[in-house]
Amino acid sequence: MWALRDRSCDVDEADGEGPCRLHHPLEGCPDGLRRERSRRGGGGRCRNRRRAGIRVSLPEGEGDPQGPGGGVRHGPVDGNRCARRTGRRLTQGGSMRYSELFLPTGREVPSDAELASHQLMIRAGMIRKLTSGIYSYLPMGYRVIRKVEQIVREEMNRAGAQELFMPMVQPAELWQESGRWVHYGRELLRFRDRHEREYCLGPTHEEVITDLVRNEIKTYRQLPRNLYQIQTKFRDEIRPRFGVMRCREFAMKDAYSFDANEAGAEESYRKMFEAYGRIFRRCGLDFRAVEADSGSIGGSYSHEFMVMADSGEDAVVFCTACDYAANLEKAEIAPPEKTPSVDEARLPLEEVHTPGVRTIEEVCAFLSVTPREVVKTLIFNADGKPAAILVRGDHDVNEIKVKNVLGCDELELAMDDMILDVTGSPRGFAGAVGIRARVIADYSLINMTHCVMGANREDYHLKNASPERDFSVSAYADLRVVRAGDPCPRCAAPVRMARGIEVGHVFKLGTKYSRSMRAVYLDAAGKEQTMVMGCYGIGIGRTVAAAIEQSHDDQGIVWPMTLAPYAVIITPVNSNEETLARASESLYQALSARGVEVLLDDRDERAGVKFKDADLIGIPLRITVGPKKLAEGRVELRIRRTGEVRMLPLGEAVDGVSDLIRAELERIGG
RNA sequence: CGGGAUGUGGCCCAGCCUGGUAGGGCACUGCGUUCGGGACGCAGGAGUCGCGCGUUCAAAUCGCGCCAUCCCGACCA
Numbered sequence: 001m002w003a004l005r006d007r008s009c010d011v012d013e014a015d016g017e018g019p020c021r022l023h024h025p026l027e028g029c030p031d032g033l034r035r036e037r038s039r040r041g042g043g044g045r046c047r048n049r050r051r052a053g054i055r056v057s058l059p060e061g062e063g064d065p066q067g068p069g070g071g072v073r074h075g076p077v078d079g080n081r082c083a084r085r086t087g088r089r090l091t092q093g094g095s096m097r098y099s100e101l102f103l104p105t106g107r108e109v110p111s112d113a114e115l116a117s118h119q120l121m122i123r124a125g126m127i128r129k130l131t132s133g134i135y136s137y138l139p140m141g142y143r144v145i146r147k148v149e150q151i152v153r154e155e156m157n158r159a160g161a162q163e164l165f166m167p168m169v170q171p172a173e174l175w176q177e178s179g180r181w182v183h184y185g186r187e188l189l190r191f192r193d194r195h196e197r198e199y200c201l202g203p204t205h206e207e208v209i210t211d212l213v214r215n216e217i218k219t220y221r222q223l224p225r226n227l228y229q230i231q232t233k234f235r236d237e238i239r240p241r242f243g244v245m246r247c248r249e250f251a252m253k254d255a256y257s258f259d260a261n262e263a264g265a266e267e268s269y270r271k272m273f274e275a276y277g278r279i280f281r282r283c284g285l286d287f288r289a290v291e292a293d294s295g296s297i298g299g300s301y302s303h304e305f306m307v308m309a310d311s312g313e314d315a316v317v318f319c320t321a322c323d324y325a326a327n328l329e330k331a332e333i334a335p336p337e338k339t340p341s342v343d344e345a346r347l348p349l350e351e352v353h354t355p356g357v358r359t360i361e362e363v364c365a366f367l368s369v370t371p372r373e374v375v376k377t378l379i380f381n382a383d384g385k386p387a388a389i390l391v392r393g394d395h396d397v398n399e400i401k402v403k404n405v406l407g408c409d410e411l412e413l414a415m416d417d418m419i420l421d422v423t424g425s426p427r428g429f430a431g432a433v434g435i436r437a438r439v440i441a442d443y444s445l446i447n448m449t450h451c452v453m454g455a456n457r458e459d460y461h462l463k464n465a466s467p468e469r470d471f472s473v474s475a476y477a478d479l480r481v482v483r484a485g486d487p488c489p490r491c492a493a494p495v496r497m498a499r500g501i502e503v504g505h506v507f508k509l510g511t512k513y514s515r516s517m518r519a520v521y522l523d524a525a526g527k528e529q530t531m532v533m534g535c536y537g538i539g540i541g542r543t544v545a546a547a548i549e550q551s552h553d554d555q556g557i558v559w560p561m562t563l564a565p566y567a568v569i570i571t572p573v574n575s576n577e578e579t580l581a582r583a584s585e586s587l588y589q590a591l592s593a594r595g596v597e598v599l600l601d602d603r604d605e606r607a608g609v610k611f612k613d614a615d616l617i618g619i620p621l622r623i624t625v626g627p628k629k630l631a632e633g634r635v636e637l638r639i640r641r642t643g644e645v646r647m648l649p650l651g652e653a654v655d656g657v658s659d660l661i662r663a664e665l666e667r668i669g670g
Numbered sequence: 671c672g673g674g675a676u677g678u679g680g681c682c683c684a685g686c687c688u689g690g691u692a693g694g695g696c697a698c699u700g701c702g703u704u705c706g707g708g709a710c711g712c713a714g715g716a717g718u719c720g721c722g723c724g725u726u727c728a729a730a731u732c733g734c735g736c737c738a739u740c741c742c743g744a745c746c747a
Contacts, residue, residue: 108697
């Protein structure tokens with residue numbers, strides 16, 4: 001019976017329509033909620049009160065959830081919605097007694113967790129690993145997940161997107177149609193059903209949504225549309241790591257826009273870009289939108305939303321003067337001016353004997369030159385055809401740029417046999433002079449003359465090699481990895497580097513999928529047109545991990561108010577003392593009635609244990625109820641982030657805490 | 671896929687080199703004392719020592735094979 005009601009409760013919340021009608025009886029059931037239930041004619045009794053066996057006396061007017069100021073606005077941006085309702089929707093049961101919570105905290109750092117966020121999520125009882133890259137979310141973790149989801153929902157809806165829900169299991173045919181059955185690689189988990197039909201677990205949903213839309217949308221009148229879901233994705237990562245940061249099964253919000261034309265698609269993209277900014281701001285994150293490569297999703301351009309953190313897997317380049325910012329993979333370098341007069345190629349080309357000298361370091365040492373004077377020649381295998389890529393000795397090749405310039409699908413460094421084939425020598429002596437491959441040089445070669453490079457002959461290098469005179473270059477392009485201090489491609493000021501965690505990615509897809517899968521419509525002239533698409537992802541779990549990565553200390557997590565599983569924890573320092581328990585209970589009831597998410601630490605534990613746990617799980621505010629202060633009619637309010645402690649008269653505690661929460665939510669949401 | 675490491679009660683780890691009765695801390699149960707920053711005492715419960723094969727009178731320990739996990743790299747939304 002309760003299972004049934006519980007489910008209806010879930011559905012209500014999941015579809016974003018209003019609060020749940022009934023709370024699970026085992027969850028905290030403070031006055032405000034119970035009153036609401038009876039108002040709605042629901043059943044269920046509050047066992048907690050019976051168990052607690054304490055008569056509660058509330059301060060005047062505290063018990064009425066309908067009263068003025070009743071409820072805290074959890075969605076500060078969502079101004080039109082009933083504040084109390086919004087507050088409820090952001091909770092999974094409002095308040096809770098610690099003694100009944102499934103919250104296994106740990107003192108030990110798990111041996112296989114490297115990142116602070118990973119360690120803390122395990123220690124704070126948020127997640128448990130089932131198997132490599134696959135995690136369960138425990139109640140405390142799931143509450144935070146739901147907070148992020150809810151913020152995402154509100155902002156997506158606000159931006160005009162509609163929520164739907166698509167299957168995780170997808171037929172091979174759809175992927176064959178888009179071409180990705182072949183191109184996606186081993187990351188796509190494939191399997192067969194009992195009829196030997198092929199399927200995959202969806203790593204993303206472009207195929208499914210495009211199929212859906214092409215079948216249902218036929219006319220320009222039905223456009224534009226933006227559809228999104230929050231779904232579990234599966235990507236069979238080669239190497240899952242860092243807990244939920246890079247795992248195989250994970251929750252993702254993915255949205256897809258369909259427009260009649262380019263201009264519409266641009267507008268959809270802009271709306272999503274702005275919605276993402278609002279989402280991550282509301283999550284309390286220090287983030288940055290950067291230009292990105294669109295990778296295997298494809299499409300014309302994209303931005304990543306990066307949470308700045310030293311532990312981030314991605315390197316981000318940004319300008320110290322203008323607002324240019326890009327993923328290192330994508331970061332550009334402006335073409336240099338050609339300065340012809342400086343150093344004409346005068347000295348003759350010279351071949352020198354360099355036995356066993358292969359690497360740049362060895363060459364420099366042997367010939368007493370610096371890496372800047374050496375040209376590195378790398379032979380790539382691009383879809384089976386060789387290409388010679390030239391960069392300066394002190395630079396690194398950016399393979400993504402090479403791939404984009406060559407326009408190939410597969411790119412890898414050539415094997416020894418291909419090197420021998422195009423250079424006529426073993427690995428380590430490749431150069432551009434006389435090479436049997438297309439030669440593409442990095443911009444940095446434009447003004448180089450008299451450089452050192454391999455001679456395409458074992459144990460020999462060339463000196464004074466100069467482009468044009470000694471070898472031809474079919475194209476100059478931006479091919480190298482940007483370094484700190486390089487000039488910004490927009491304004492030429494030096495760029496800086498930082499690390500980031502990619503929590504969101506917006507792509508302008510163009511017609512990549514709509515063309516291959518024939519998602520077309522009739523325009524006003526009755527002419528068939530191809531829809532222009534965009535897609536937009538947010539890693540939900542990763543956003544939670546990123547928030548922890550960015551906000552923790554040596555005691556544990558420090559949640560921003562918008563993501564905190566509970567806003568306040570009430571800690572009676574000794575649960576056996578009746579007066580402390582009664583005052584705590586009373587505060588608990590009063591705060592709950594205000595719509596504040598409150599956790600009452602009613603466990604029979606020593607104060608130290610409670611303090612440590614409260615800090616570990618990162619509840620932003622703690623009300624400590626101790627004997628001496630209580631005798632003076634006061635309680636202590638401690639702010640997790642700063643450690644600041646304020647004394648509050650008992651009668652002002654509820655107002656004081658509510659005001660603080662409201663102020664904090666407004667600060668983050670504003 | 672290449673390189674490295676690890677697998678011993680729920681968690682962290684010792685024991686392995688030098689084969690012989692499976693250990694500690696945390697957690698858990700009971701009782702007592704304690705009670706404002708992860709208490710103490712006493713008494714308990716809990717382990718196929720990753721799996722398999724082999725060597726041996728005897729294997730957590732030695733050998734071989736496999737599996738899993740983690741780290742570095744390759745690779746990559």
